[in-house]
Amino acid sequence: MTHYFIQAFIYLLAAVIAVPLAKRFGLGSVLGYLVAGVVIGPTLGLVGHETDTIQHFAEFGVVMMLFLVGMELDPRSLWAMRVRLLGLGGLQVALSAAAGGLIGWILGLAWQTSLVVGLILALSSTAIVLQTLNEKGLTGTEGGRSAFSILLFQDMAVIPILALIPLLAISGIDAGAGQSGHDVDLVSSMPGWAHALVVVGAIGLVIGAGYFLGPWLFRFVVGSGLREVFTAAALMLVIGIAALMSLVNLSPALGAFLAGVVLANSEFKHELEANIEPFKGLLLGLFFMTVGAGINFDVLASEWWVVVVLGLGVIAVKAAVLIALAFAFGIRGSNGWLLTLSLAQAGEFGFVLLTYSRQNSVIGAELGELLSLVVAFSMFVTPLLFIVFDKVVLPRYRANKQTREADEFDEQSPVIVAGAGRFGQIVCRLLRANDVPLVALDLELSQIENARRINIKSFFGDASRSDLLDRAGIDKARLLVVAIDDLERAVQMVQHVKRFHPNVWVLARAFDRGHGYRLREAGADDVVSETYHSALELGSHALTALGTHPLRAKQLAWSFVQKEDLHDAELFEAWKEIEGGQRFSRRYGELFRRLEEALSKAMNEQEGEPQKEDVPLWTAPLEAMEPEARTAYESKRSADSND
Template identity: 75%
Template sequence: MTGYFIQAFIYLAAAVIAVPLAKRLGLGSVLGYLVAGVVIGPITGLVGQEATTIQHFAEFGVVMMLFLVGMELDPKALWAMRVRLVGLGGLQVVLTAAAGTAVAWWLGLQWQTALTVGLIFALSSTAIVLQTLNEKGLGKTEGGRSAFSVLLFQDIAVIPMLALIPLLALPELMAGSGTDAGHDTGLSLVAHLPAWAHALVVIGAVAVVIVGGFYLSRPMFRYVVQSGLREVFTATALMLVIGIAALMSLVSLSPALGAFLAGVVLANSEFRHELEANIEPFKGLLLGLFFITVGAGINFEVLAAEWGTIVSLGVAVIVVKALILLVLALLFGIHGSNGWLFTLGLAQAGEFGFVLLNYSVQNSVIPVETSQILSLVVALSMFLTPVLFIVYDRVVLPRYRRSKNDEREADSIDDRAPVIVAGIGRFGQIVCRLLRANNIPIVVLDHEIEQIENVRRINIKSFFGDASRPELLETAGIEEARLLVVAIDDRDRTVRIVEHVKKFYPGVWVLARAFDRGHSYRLRRAGADDVVSETYHSALEMGGHALTAMGVHPLRAKQMTWAFVENENAHEDELFEAWQEIEEGISFSPRYGELFMKLEEALSSAMQKDWDEPKKEDVPIWTPPEAH
């Protein structure tokens, strides 16, 4: 028992140390888990052979993930994505399997083994890709939706792959093993059934999942909810997913596919959100454990002996899959950065590759020595996937954003005004409308073509161009302007614009939009004359409404918000000076914390002051809201 505790502590400690560090460095949680596994496995030897066993258990995280993904969809959504699900996903699997088979056959493998290798590398990592897309908020993009369609088709395709592999058994490997290649010591409802009976049992199992989801799950959950015990609901949710996975395994179907189907059936259930809340922590923990075991399972002895072959094959897998995916992206109209997201996101092998490799060895299709090398190739490609997403974030995406706007030259600015507004998004539009309503001339600059075209429809004269370029500000007449309003939605560019203008045109009053307190301090240090946090006043207004909703008189609520502003302004200089002592405003210094607590105490005192009751003739009739 002590050994289990120690092993559990090692895995958890590795995750706790590596993952936050990887996130802080911008590498993503998946790469953090993989690195943690490498450190505790091959490098330090803190974990050993049990990593493979734990990996089989942790694969259940993929099952839970697809269950949750299914609950985000419904049959109508699946029907709507049928073209990309079948067309895009089907072509990807067929073309990649064909390319993998051709390369493997060219390298000297028998055609049965080569075909199996092609099928293995046709799959991508559902766990890594969906986890990363969700972390980066890319799941709803065109590239993200297309990647999900392909991943879903791949998970479905695992079923016929598992059925095909035993038919490809090599006689020489069967003779060498001395056993029946296809023998399975696990439980199965279809192991020795004829084909027609096998099909009927499979159809029956799927029907049980669908019918049970529609008609039996709701009464069961209502019964459990009536107990009032949250832990029982959690147990019920786990029982449901585990039961479906077990049923699918008994009929030789993919547990992940069955869980996804159950999720789709429960997508419109009134218990959907509670199910998600209960399963999400288990899913995240198991997926993290799965990624750690992938890193820990790397065999450095084989890697050292065959590193050239493994690295070459790993790079070849990514390059070949990327080329095929890029062609499919163009064929299906997935353009620009979405096409690259689709291409780079799916250019790896997947966790089901380990499953198919083990299954192929058991069924005498792939030799053990070859499977060890291929396992490392799968692991290497998965290990490089977070790096591909980093390339997308830091290389591809910025270039496409620039190229999208660089296709058009900056407008010739034939107008000058005392006010220049940089940025005409939702924030800048309100400023411009207020100035225009008071007949104050303005020159508007923005580097987003869509924004320029939108505001021109409401008769706000605006010019396309990047306000962070000094020559464009000069063309707009910055040396003659009285006021520059910086309302762009890029923190760093905002600071650069303020620094440039205050350095070369100190007489221009600069009013800048800030995202938060730290950004406002950076702008103030850059020389901005006035800084407004974009959510400060709206949050203050809502706070006043919240006080009114709790029975505070509207005028007193207004007085309290004024007191809040006065209290903030009274301590602003002290907080700013303390913030400047902190490197880049990231870490929390003791002095800053003490000052902030001092501000909170002063605020509490200000709220407790006695207020003069307003006279009836000075205020409108107001009735406090009823308490519920």
């Protein structure tokens, strides 16, 4: 028992250290897990022979992930994405497998082995790609959606690949250790037609049981009122499906995916996701660590150049296929590169299919071990490809956008809104509703088109370019609203405008407190956090939901804002003493604690409904007034002071 505790501690310690470091350096959690596995396995030798056993257990994380992916879809969604699912995904698998098989045949492999190797290497890493796309917020992009369609087809393609492999057995192949097989297998001794019937029956059982018995089971469990029993039922469902699929030599992950699709419209969907998500994350991390820990450095040391050449060759061939498909399906610009770089690797199913191919005498032991290293190498390279996308592709794509001809301005307005996205459009709509003439600028053509559809005067162009601001009429403008989603460009724009056009009132959108301080330091006249007021509004609703009178909740929110404003200047000055504005200093931390204490005290002191005299009077800033209004205001203030 002590041995298991020590091993568990080693894996967890490696993950706790490596993953945050990898995230901090922008490498992503997947590469962190892989590096952690290499360190505790081949490098330090802290884990050894048990890695293969743990990997079989950790593969269940992939099963859970595909169950959750399936729950995000429903049959109508699958039908809606049929063109890219079947067209883009089908062509990617077919062309990549054909290219890989042809290269294997040219290198002297039997045609059966070449075909299976091509099919195995055609599959990409669902776990790495989906997790990385989620972490980087790229799932909603056209490239992310296209990558998901291809991954979905690849996961479904595992069924026919598994069915095909036994038919391609080659006599005399030395499978070595791969012959271990499953502990229990119901179909190995069956004739082909019986095997096919059992497979169809198993799939039908999963779909039928998920549709008819699943809701009944969860209603029964919910009736107990015990959350842990619901968690047990969710795990039982996924484990049971995985066991059934394994008994008939099918992919447990694909069976879980089908069950997820069946339950996509269930009223228990969100509860299932919440219960399974933590197990999925831990097991996926463990899976990646075992991949790193299981690398055979003896083979790698003796044939490292073969592994590197084959790994880079796999990436190059798949990238060429993906580039061609991206062009054919109209996936342009950075989205095309995202699709190409994210799917150019081999995937975790490669390890499963390689073992299965060795069991069925299609791939020999020596070739299987070499290909395992190639698959692992390509998976190691994938997070680096995402870094290339972030650091090389996106900047060049933005630079290309910036060198394009901006739209010609047919008129100038007193208000310029830089950024016509989800934030800037709301500002534009409010100003337009009050008959305020404005001009909106954005680098995303889709945002410009959306704004024009609702009659907001908008133009394509980079508002951070001084020449474009000049053409937009910054010299005559009274107000500039900075609502772009690039933190650095927003700060640079404010600096430029306040330096060369100091009379322009600058309102800037901040992403967080630190960014807001940087904008203020750059000279912005007014800074608003994009989440601050919406969070306050939601917080006041939360107080109301807990029994606080709505008017008192509003008063509490208003008092919160007032106290924040009172301490804001002190916090800003303390922040300027911190290098780069990124880390807490002792003084800043002390001031923040004082703010929290003042907030708590103010909340406890508030009683009754807000009175009229509680709301401070407001006057427009002089810079924002019309000349006539400014003169009248100054005259009135002078008269009041004389009185």
